Amino acid sequence: MRPSSVIAALIATALLTFAPGVGRVHAIEITYLAPPGEPARAFPKPERPVAEIVSPSRSTERQRDAFDESGQLARLLAIRPGMTVGDIGAGSGYHTVRLSRLLGGGGRMIAQDVTQEYLNQLAERIKRLKLSNVGLALGEPHDPRLPAASLDVAILVHMYHEVAQPYAFLYNLAPALKSGARVGIVDLDRPTSQHGTPLELLRCELAAVGYRQIALHQLAGDDAGYLAVFSPPTHAERKRPRDIVACKTADR
Numbered sequence: 001m002r003p004s005s006v007i008a009a010l011i012a013t014a015l016l017t018f019a020p021g022v023g024r025v026h027a028i029e030i031t032y033l034a035p036p037g038e039p040a041r042a043f044p045k046p047e048r049p050v051a052e053i054v055s056p057s058r059s060t061e062r063q064r065d066a067f068d069e070s071g072q073l074a075r076l077l078a079i080r081p082g083m084t085v086g087d088i089g090a091g092s093g094y095h096t097v098r099l100s101r102l103l104g105g106g107g108r109m110i111a112q113d114v115t116q117e118y119l120n121q122l123a124e125r126i127k128r129l130k131l132s133n134v135g136l137a138l139g140e141p142h143d144p145r146l147p148a149a150s151l152d153v154a155i156l157v158h159m160y161h162e163v164a165q166p167y168a169f170l171y172n173l174a175p176a177l178k179s180g181a182r183v184g185i186v187d188l189d190r191p192t193s194q195h196g197t198p199l200e201l202l203r204c205e206l207a208a209v210g211y212r213q214i215a216l217h218q219l220a221g222d223d224a225g226y227l228a229v230f231s232p233p234t235h236a237e238r239k240r241p242r243d244i245v246a247c248k249t250a251d252r
């Protein structure tokens with residue numbers, strides 16, 4: 001992306017998020033917030049199935065509220081007012097809308113997704129709810145395309161098994177995280193072909209890029225899944241694309 005395109009993208013997103021003319025959401029394309037990182041071809045492909053993108057959400061919001069999924073994430077990840085949180089694979093924005101209220105006027109929520117249609121629908125929802133601290137960002141399957149050192153916390157909820165290029169995606173996500181930031185991944189401990197990610201596989205794929213697991217929680221609630229918390233690698237700790245070795249799994 002040329003510098004002029006980057007500036008145009010940033011202005012478009014600022015307009016979309018903060019301008020009184022936010023009603024014109026469809027007139028402004030929701031686009032990338034940062035230039036491309038490393039291309040997918042530099043990384044190994046995952047040696048396991050990748051689940052198809054089939055829906056912008058997991059179960060109903062009512063079911064999720066019954067066990068306070070968003071509140072659990074906020075507590076376990078110590079999300080506080082004033083922080084910047086990235087909802088990567090935000091879909092219909094279950095966590096985006098709830099966490100944006102917690103972050104308050106001094107904080108910022110970045111709802112990111114690879115499916116433009118889901119982002120358009122989420123833009124309407126944000127407008128309807130008058131949430132002024134939410135920005136929208138388009139990503140690519142191998143690259144979240146988020147600004148450098150912008151996030152205190154990234155949440156990846158029921159989406160990791162759909163990431164087509166996990167090694168490139170994790171590599172390109174790392175620079176968007178501030179020093180001391182955490183990545184919280186929520187998923188079900190079952191094969192990727194069944195819309196989950198076995199814990200051993202998750203740990204292996206994150207470690208392959210240089211992420212370190214720092215906590216693991218079982219979320220309270222029926223079929224709520226796990227929350228695995230990782231610390232991203234620094235620039236020096238991040239594995240070089242050619243040194244990354246794909247993890248093996250029995251799930252094929």
Ligand SMILES: C[S@@+](CC[C@H](N)C(=O)[O-])C[C@H]1O[C@@H](n2cnc3c(N)ncnc32)[C@H](O)[C@@H]1O
Nearest residue numbers: 056057058089090091113114115141157159162
């Ligand atoms: C099952 S939905 C979950 C949405 C939301 N996180 C939730 O918990 O309700 C998975 C979402 O991940 C998105 N997605 C899949 N691959 C992605 C990628 N590589 N980067 C960002 N989003 C992705 C899909 O478009 C979809 O919106």
